[in-house]
Amino acid sequence: MQELKNDRYLRALLRQPVDVTPVWMMRQAGRYLPEYKATRAEAGDFMSLCKNAELACEVTLQPLRRFELDAAILFSDILTIPDAMGLGLYFEAGEGPRFEKPIIDKASVDALPIPDPEDELGYVMNAVRTIRKNLQGQVPLIGFSGSPWTLATYMVEGGSSKSFTKIKKMMFAEPQTLHLLLDKLADSVILYLNAQIAAGAQSVMVFDTWGGVLSPRDYKDFSLQYMEKIVNGLTREADGRRVPVTLFTKNGGAWIEAIAATGCDAVGLDWTIDIAEAKARVGDKVALQGNMDPSMLYAPPARIEEEVQTILAGFGEGSGHVFNLGHGIHLDVPPEHAKVFVDAVHKYSRQYHK
Amino acid sequence: MQELKNDRYLRALLRQPVDVTPVWMMRQAGRYLPEYKATRAEAGDFMSLCKNAELACEVTLQPLRRFELDAAILFSDILTIPDAMGLGLYFEAGEGPRFEKPIIDKASVDALPIPDPEDELGYVMNAVRTIRKNLQGQVPLIGFSGSPWTLATYMVEGGSSKSFTKIKKMMFAEPQTLHLLLDKLADSVILYLNAQIAAGAQSVMVFDTWGGVLSPRDYKDFSLQYMEKIVNGLTREADGRRVPVTLFTKNGGAWIEAIAATGCDAVGLDWTIDIAEAKARVGDKVALQGNMDPSMLYAPPARIEEEVQTILAGFGEGSGHVFNLGHGIHLDVPPEHAKVFVDAVHKYSRQYHK
Numbered sequence: 001m002q003e004l005k006n007d008r009y010l011r012a013l014l015r016q017p018v019d020v021t022p023v024w025m026m027r028q029a030g031r032y033l034p035e036y037k038a039t040r041a042e043a044g045d046f047m048s049l050c051k052n053a054e055l056a057c058e059v060t061l062q063p064l065r066r067f068e069l070d071a072a073i074l075f076s077d078i079l080t081i082p083d084a085m086g087l088g089l090y091f092e093a094g095e096g097p098r099f100e101k102p103i104i105d106k107a108s109v110d111a112l113p114i115p116d117p118e119d120e121l122g123y124v125m126n127a128v129r130t131i132r133k134n135l136q137g138q139v140p141l142i143g144f145s146g147s148p149w150t151l152a153t154y155m156v157e158g159g160s161s162k163s164f165t166k167i168k169k170m171m172f173a174e175p176q177t178l179h180l181l182l183d184k185l186a187d188s189v190i191l192y193l194n195a196q197i198a199a200g201a202q203s204v205m206v207f208d209t210w211g212g213v214l215s216p217r218d219y220k221d222f223s224l225q226y227m228e229k230i231v232n233g234l235t236r237e238a239d240g241r242r243v244p245v246t247l248f249t250k251n252g253g254a255w256i257e258a259i260a261a262t263g264c265d266a267v268g269l270d271w272t273i274d275i276a277e278a279k280a281r282v283g284d285k286v287a288l289q290g291n292m293d294p295s296m297l298y299a300p301p302a303r304i305e306e307e308v309q310t311i312l313a314g315f316g317e318g319s320g321h322v323f324n325l326g327h328g329i330h331l332d333v334p335p336e337h338a339k340v341f342v343d344a345v346h347k348y349s350r351q352y353h354k
Numbered sequence: 355m356q357e358l359k360n361d362r363y364l365r366a367l368l369r370q371p372v373d374v375t376p377v378w379m380m381r382q383a384g385r386y387l388p389e390y391k392a393t394r395a396e397a398g399d400f401m402s403l404c405k406n407a408e409l410a411c412e413v414t415l416q417p418l419r420r421f422e423l424d425a426a427i428l429f430s431d432i433l434t435i436p437d438a439m440g441l442g443l444y445f446e447a448g449e450g451p452r453f454e455k456p457i458i459d460k461a462s463v464d465a466l467p468i469p470d471p472e473d474e475l476g477y478v479m480n481a482v483r484t485i486r487k488n489l490q491g492q493v494p495l496i497g498f499s500g501s502p503w504t505l506a507t508y509m510v511e512g513g514s515s516k517s518f519t520k521i522k523k524m525m526f527a528e529p530q531t532l533h534l535l536l537d538k539l540a541d542s543v544i545l546y547l548n549a550q551i552a553a554g555a556q557s558v559m560v561f562d563t564w565g566g567v568l569s570p571r572d573y574k575d576f577s578l579q580y581m582e583k584i585v586n587g588l589t590r591e592a593d594g595r596r597v598p599v600t601l602f603t604k605n606g607g608a609w610i611e612a613i614a615a616t617g618c619d620a621v622g623l624d625w626t627i628d629i630a631e632a633k634a635r636v637g638d639k640v641a642l643q644g645n646m647d648p649s650m651l652y653a654p655p656a657r658i659e660e661e662v663q664t665i666l667a668g669f670g671e672g673s674g675h676v677f678n679l680g681h682g683i684h685l686d687v688p689p690e691h692a693k694v695f696v697d698a699v700h701k702y703s704r705q706y707h708k
Contacts, residue, residue: 163649163684164649165649165652165684165686168647168649168650168652169649169652169653171649172649172650172652172653172654172657173652173653173654173657212605212626213626214626214647215625215626215628215647216626216627216628216631217628217664218647251566251605251626253608254607254608254626254627271569272566272567272568272569272570272573272605272608273570273608274569274570274571277570293522293568293569293572295517295518295519295522295523295525295526296522296526298519298522298523298526298527299523299526299527300526300527303526303527310571330517330519332519
């Protein structure tokens with residue numbers, strides 16, 4: 001494997017000194033880029049793009065050609081595991097992801113297989129290997145998975161949800177069934193992420209998009225507990241380097257102490273928490289990733305630069321900060337604004353790393 | 355005006371001793387009740403129900419006939435003010451509220467009138483007077499409004515939103531236009547709530563449903579600042595009693611110190627914050643309202659009772675707690691479960707009030 005030319009991202013996650021604050025953008029390979037839309041059109045539908053290693057590699061690398069990003073992230077979907085379990089993932093226009101066979105009871109949980117990451121999910125590992133090879137050590141490659149709770153919401157609701165009626169009914173009326181499902185998902189995610197690491201991912205991230213719809217007690221029981229199981233089950237070294245793990249719960253700002261206590265290396269922050277406050281609460285234990293409001297990329301360039309400076313000043317001196325948006329980049333953001341954002345992070349952060 | 359037979363709700367908001375913890379439910383007059391659906395069908399569409407004082411009174415009183423609730427809340431919509439400003443509110447099936455003429459720029463903000471609460475909004479005041487009279491002092495009547503930020507989201511987006519693209523574009527690119535709109539809305543809300551108080555509301559609540567989509571800095575500038583203006587502009591005594599004011603920001607748990615510092619009497623909590631933590635942080639300054647996950651009403655009765663006891667124990671001894679759900683009751687909850695909830699609050703709270 002080729003030497004890494006830029007390891008700022010990995011160093012910052014381990015709170016080791018860096019020259020400038022590293023930056024990447026959640027969903028940086030995506031619809032705001034015309035070249036992404038062209039490749040997507042070539043692939044056909046979204047899952048065909050995920051399943052074609054060459055094209056998945058192409059869209060992963062596209063944002064790196066435009067912007068001085070410090071990491072690449074595997075292009076894939078968070079619902080690959082439930083799909084590999086046989087739930088029948090499909091996409092309805094304007095409706096988001098749907099499952100043909102949602103989880104409805106204990107029998108449907110019992111029937112779920114734990115997917116073999118090199119078999120049913122082999123297409124993901126092929127994409128990881130292809131991307132890692134084509135990156136030629138330019139920046140590290142991030143692998144990822146949805147959290148067990150977040151995957152379960154789609155599997156039980158049958159798709160996206162606003163009120164999470166079905167899974168909460170299960171959670172309150174049949175908690176043991178849901179725990180069985182979450183445990184099976186945690187085991188599947190461990191195998192999946194370890195296979196990504198073996199295939200070349202140099203860091204992994206767990207996205208808990210929907211943990212924030214839970215009460216503090218339910219979050220710990222039904223989401224965090226299973227993310228902790230994952231952290232404990234992961235391969236933590238590859239190519240002689242530590243493989244850092246980042247946990248991100250959207251709307252989880254109240255619980256960052258508990259997230260940091262899982263043993264993860266970094267905690268992802270959305271934009272509803274002040275990064276100075278987050279650093280004061282957990283910055284001696286973990287690195288922090290975040291946290292500009294993705295909507296700020298609609299603002300004029302000068303305002304974007306101002307916001308970057310505010311967040312950098314909030315984190316202050318020293319390493320342990322990976323700059324990012326607080327959630328995925330919006331699809332109608334001008335790419336030039338993303339460039340202003342990335343460049344501003346490098347330009348204005350140098351003073352904090354002396 | 356008739357003496358209040360049950361003033362637990364008002365006393366708890368002012369942290370005065372009570373015999374048991376008072377309880378009501380956000381959206382307690384609503385579609386989960388078959389008698390509500392019957393009255394709604396009689397009225398025709400939703401706004402016709404709001405505009406008919408007799409029928410609005412009828413649906414307000416319906417839940418009080420089923421459950422031992424400690425407060426009634428005016429039946430109305432949060433979008434009455436933008437409608438009275440001439441934006442043309444209408445409801446599209448399955449789409450929620452929409453406006454014919456959304457706010458798009460400074461000129462459209464400049465053109466907005468401040469509605470006269472006894473003229474364009476006279477139907478709301480008629481409903482307040484009718485309900486107050488028909489309550490015959492059984493329990494206090496709560497008046498309410500949406501917060502300026504929350505009203506502005508609908509006015510700028512043209513309806514409900516998931517990503518708040520348009521209003522955030524305005525917030526970051528043209529903040530002065532948005533401040534002008536929010537200030538006009540704050541002035542309108544002050545007139546509107548004071549008119550409700552004059553018409554008979556014994557307490558008022560401001561719903562900031564969408565404040566939680568903002569960063570801490572933007573929340574203070576674009577939402578909280580205007581709620582504070584409202585608190586300072588309200589009539590605080592009527593019929594020789596204090597009129598308590600409750601502020602509720604959904605997903606605002608991180609900011610309850612700042613909310614409490616506005617001078618409000620109570621802070622509403624959703625279910626994503628532990629009430630024991632909230633009490634430790636602000637319980638010497640304000641009362642707390644909340645905070646059971648509304649989805650808990652899907653659970654079996656024994657589980658509902660257990661959750662009520664957990665939250666009561668979290669708040670602990672003494673007054674200053676108004677029990678409620680953390681958001682509106684879901685439309686598919688069995689009414690018998692709501693009864694279990696209300697009864698459990700009274701039954702299990704007595705021990706904390708000695």
